[in-house]
Every structure is written in structure tokens, then in C-alpha cells.
Amino acid sequence: MPNWLLPENIADVLPSEARKIEELRRALLDNFRLYGYELVMPPMLEYVESLLTGTGQDMELRMFKLVDQLSGRTMGIRADMTTQVARIDAHLLNRSSITRLCYTGSVMHTRPSGLHATREPLQIGAEIYGHAGLEADAEVQELALASLALAGISHVRLDLCHVGVLRAIIANDEKTKHCEAALFGLLEAKDIPGLKEISSNFDDLTRNALLALPNLYGDGKTIAHARQVLPQLPGITKALDDLDSLIKLAGTTDVTVDLADLRGYHYHSGAMFAAYVPGLPNAVARGGRYDHVGEAFGRARPATGFSMDLRELARLMPSAGRTRAIRAPWGKEAALCSKLEELRRSGEVVIQSLPGHENDQDEFDCDRALELENGNWILRKLG
Numbered sequence: 001m002p003n004w005l006l007p008e009n010i011a012d013v014l015p016s017e018a019r020k021i022e023e024l025r026r027a028l029l030d031n032f033r034l035y036g037y038e039l040v041m042p043p044m045l046e047y048v049e050s051l052l053t054g055t056g057q058d059m060e061l062r063m064f065k066l067v068d069q070l071s072g073r074t075m076g077i078r079a080d081m082t083t084q085v086a087r088i089d090a091h092l093l094n095r096s097s098i099t100r101l102c103y104t105g106s107v108m109h110t111r112p113s114g115l116h117a118t119r120e121p122l123q124i125g126a127e128i129y130g131h132a133g134l135e136a137d138a139e140v141q142e143l144a145l146a147s148l149a150l151a152g153i154s155h156v157r158l159d160l161c162h163v164g165v166l167r168a169i170i171a172n173d174e175k176t177k178h179c180e181a182a183l184f185g186l187l188e189a190k191d192i193p194g195l196k197e198i199s200s201n202f203d204d205l206t207r208n209a210l211l212a213l214p215n216l217y218g219d220g221k222t223i224a225h226a227r228q229v230l231p232q233l234p235g236i237t238k239a240l241d242d243l244d245s246l247i248k249l250a251g252t253t254d255v256t257v258d259l260a261d262l263r264g265y266h267y268h269s270g271a272m273f274a275a276y277v278p279g280l281p282n283a284v285a286r287g288g289r290y291d292h293v294g295e296a297f298g299r300a301r302p303a304t305g306f307s308m309d310l311r312e313l314a315r316l317m318p319s320a321g322r323t324r325a326i327r328a329p330w331g332k333e334a335a336l337c338s339k340l341e342e343l344r345r346s347g348e349v350v351i352q353s354l355p356g357h358e359n360d361q362d363e364f365d366c367d368r369a370l371e372l373e374n375g376n377w378i379l380r381k382l383g
């Protein structure tokens with residue numbers, strides 16, 4: 001095998017794609033700042049125990065692990081930055097007021113999440129800590145939609161779900177206690193035969209509720225239907241009320257509800273959302289409430305946020321035209337150097353041709369040339 005081949009689902013990013021990703025990264029971080037989100041940079045590696053705090057088995061399977069030569073302990077490469085940011089809020093900032101944090105960086109997955117998915121998503125996201133009310137969830141949803149709009153994606157469908165429904169069903173029946181992870185998996189896959197099998201010895205109320213969940217999807221009317229077919233447990237009523245409010249807060253955005261769409265790392269504790277665009281099976285943004293992760297780090301904090309993969313978003317953007325640039329000769333004379341500096345300071349791309357490469361093609365569209373005329377450096381139009 002040639003030694004320049006990269007592993008499956010791992011890729012280099014070439015110039016035009018890299019530029020799109022970078023410009024989008026800057027635009028999104030600048031926009032987060034306009035909403036008051038402070039940038040944090042958690043490490044790529046941590047001890048496995050801290051990366052897995054408050055998360056489920058999915059995260060453990062997704063995480064690359066290696067041995068730390070300094071401590072002999074096992075370290076993990078982050079598979080998701082959200083819990084790292086929750087750790088920063090819980091331990092390092094120690095603020096009791098609202099904290100808004102944003103982040104971006106590579107995460108690594110042992111297995112791709114879809115056939116063509118990368119194993120190195122470039123995650124970007126924003127999280128709010130310290131407010132348990134739906135206002136924070138609404139802000140996060142608004143910011144997620146604004147971020148997609150900045151990426152040129154305006155045709156978005158928001159799919160809402162609420163973990164409180166399943167948690168209330170589980171809490172109401174002792175027999176379900178050991179099957180929690182399996183129930184999440186079966187519901188995500190909408191595996192009705194599997195749900196029938198696992199629930200054969202559950203109470204009728206539990207069994208009927210679990211079997212109803214995979215069919216509870218559709219437009220906003222799904223909530224009213226869910227109120228009729230699901231048991232009237234306080235946790236379920238609260239979850240459905242939350243979803244009703246979030247649908248109203250979403251305004252004109254296209255919203256659907258899917259009470260079995262519980263995909264994710266299973267640290268969520270309340271309303272969750274996924275944003276879909278036409279023609280793509282995987283969500284382009286995911287988010288939701290996860291109030292118990294801070295508690296796992298020793299400081300209970302209400303939390304909600306969202307994250308996206310910059311590489312995936314950039315792929316959806318139309319390819320940018322070639323950037324206009326100025327071609328300049330190679331040279332170190334003071335007058336040329338000061339002209340180059342002046343042009344670059346005004347935002348122009350100026351490329352000095354290295355000797356022997358005057359006609360090389362590159363990513364840039366050189367539409368002007370810097371030339372010496374009667375002792376002055378002037379710009380001449382090309383083409």
C-alpha cells in the first residue's frame with residue numbers, strides 16, 4: 001500500500017474547500033460573539049474518565065484511546081466537545097450567573113456516523129449554562145438557524161424531540177431500569193419488533209407507550225395526538241408542553257416532531273432538536289438540553305446548546321469563485337516592497353512571481369499586474 005494513502009473516512013482538505021471552511025468558521029464565531037458567546041479552546045486529549053463523565057455507552061464506543069506515557073493512564077481523543085465545555089463551565093469558570101460559551105475544533109470518531117461521513121468532523125457549537133427555562137432553548141434554536149443561514153442554507157426543517165418522554169416512561173416502571181440503553185437504541189432505529197420483544201414483561205401502560213413512540217412523528221398536531229395516546233405522567237405532560245412552546249417560538253421555520261428521534265450521545269435531558277436540509281439523510285445541526293452533565297462534574301448547572309460539522313456545512317455551500325489577485329514581479333527594492341505592503345494592507349491579494357514561474361496557474365485569478373512604468377509602480381489590467 002502506498003504510504004501516502006490516508007485511512008478510510010479521513011481526508012485532507014484542499015485549498016478551495018479549506019478556504020470555504022475557514023471563512024465560514026470566522027463568520028460563525030463572529031456571529032456567536034454578537035450574541036455574547038465567549039470562545040473557549042478545550043484540549044484535543046483528556047483522560048478517558050473525564051471525557052466520558054455524564055455520557056452514555058455510545059460516546060465510549062466512538063472514542064479513540066491511547067496510553068499517556070507520562071501518567072500511564074488511558075487518554076481519549078475527544079469525540080464531542082459539548083461535555084468538555086460543560087466541564088469548563090462547571091469547574092474553571094465557577095460563575096453562578098449565565099455563561100455563554102462557543103468552541104470549534106476537530107473531534108475524532110472511531111467509526112463514521114454514515115457511509116460517507118468523515119471520522120474527523122470539525123465541530124463548531126455554542127452552549128448556554130445557568131438558565132433552566134425554555135428561553136435558553138429558544139435562543140439556541142435561533143442561533144442554530146442563524147448559523148445555517150450564514151452558511152447559505154435557508155431551507156431548513158427543524159425536527160423536535162424530548163428525552164423527558166422516554167425518561168418518564170422508564171422512571172414509572174422498575175422493570176425497564178436495566179434496559180435503558182437498549183430502549184434508546186430500539187427507538188432510534190424505530191425497531192417495533194425489537195420493542196415488542198424487550199417490553200414483553202413490562203407493565204401494559206409502559207409497553208403501550210413504548211410501542212406508540214415510533215409512530216408519533218409529523219407536524220405540530222403530533223403533540224395533541226401524543227397527549228391522547230401516551231400515559232398522563234407529569235414528566236410526559238411537561239415534555240409535551242415544552243415542545244408546544246418551542247414550536248410556537250420557532251415562528252415561520254418548518255417544524256416537525258419525532259418523539260423517537262433520540263439520536264446523540266444520551267447525555268440530553270430535555271428538549272432536543274435536529275436540523276435537516278432537503279436531500280441529506282443526516283442532520284446538519286443537533287442540539288438540546290443536558291442539565292445533568294454539570295452535575296456529573298460536581299456542579300449542577302442547567303445547560304443547553306447545539307453543534308454542527310463545519311466540513312459538512314462547507315460541502316453544502318456553493319463553490320466560491322476564484323479570488324481576484326494582483327501579479328507582481330519578484331524583487332526586493334524599497335519602492336516595490338512599499339507598494340506591495342500598501343496593496344496588501346488595503347486587502348488586495350498580491351502574489352510575487354518567483355523567477356521562472358511567471359505563468360503558473362493557481363487558485364487565484366490574477367486580473368491585474370504590478371508593473372514599473374517611468375520609475376513608478378502601476379497596476380495594469382490583465383486579460
Ligand SMILES: N[C@@H](Cc1c[nH]c[nH+]1)C(=O)O
Nearest residue numbers: 082286287288305306307
Ligand atoms: N454535541 C451534541 C449536540 C449538542 C450540543 N449541545 C447540546 N447538544 C451532538 O453532537 O450531538
